[in-house]
Amino acid sequence: xxxxxxxxxxxxxxxxxxxxxxxxxxxxxxxxxxxxxxxxxxxxxxxxxxxxxxxxxxxxxxxxxxxxxxxxxxxxxxxxxxxxxxxxxxxxxxxxxxxxxxxxxxxxxxxxxxxxxxxxxxxxxxxxxxxxxxxxxxxxxxxxxxxxxxxxxxxxxxxxxxxxxxxxxxxxxxxxxxxxxxxxxxxxxxxx
Numbered sequence: 001x002x003x004x005x006x007x008x009x010x011x012x013x014x015x016x017x018x019x020x021x022x023x024x025x026x027x028x029x030x031x032x033x034x035x036x037x038x039x040x041x042x043x044x045x046x047x048x049x050x051x052x053x054x055x056x057x058x059x060x061x062x063x064x065x066x067x068x069x070x071x072x073x074x075x076x077x078x079x080x081x082x083x084x085x086x087x088x089x090x091x092x093x094x095x096x097x098x099x100x101x102x103x104x105x106x107x108x109x110x111x112x113x114x115x116x117x118x119x120x121x122x123x124x125x126x127x128x129x130x131x132x133x134x135x136x137x138x139x140x141x142x143x144x145x146x147x148x149x150x151x152x153x154x155x156x157x158x159x160x161x162x163x164x165x166x167x168x169x170x171x172x173x174x175x176x177x178x179x180x181x182x183x184x185x186x187x188x189x190x191x192x
Contacts, residue, residue: 074168151186
């Protein structure tokens, strides 16, 4: 049981006039709040804009087909892209080169969202699932090892990503992926 404690004030502390004045002010404040837009309405529209930016990024950067132009349109010039499977990437050119190589090795690469995006402040969180088939050239971008050309191996895994959006640009994309599953499926990691 929760107990609330209030200070005890002596009779000289509270007068009928003070109580009336305070209750009138409280009632006026309540009416003003009821008539005003919802708290954070301006922030809410910003949150919805940030979610729309991230939704487009997921669709056009990580989806299939991919749109390379989305990097110039939505990524901050010094954007950070970081996942456990790959070395961190910084800046549009580095991110573009990473994705070009990843898609050459896995032409059917495709990731999609699995839940509604969640936004708070500058951050948007998304859950996803995806993967692809290695039918392209040799791929040496995984931190844990490389693949020779066209292994035909498939990876299908999931993760959660936090993106930071500032002034309509994605400044960070940091994700936690199930890299063990992907690397095991690709034969880079062996089961014990």
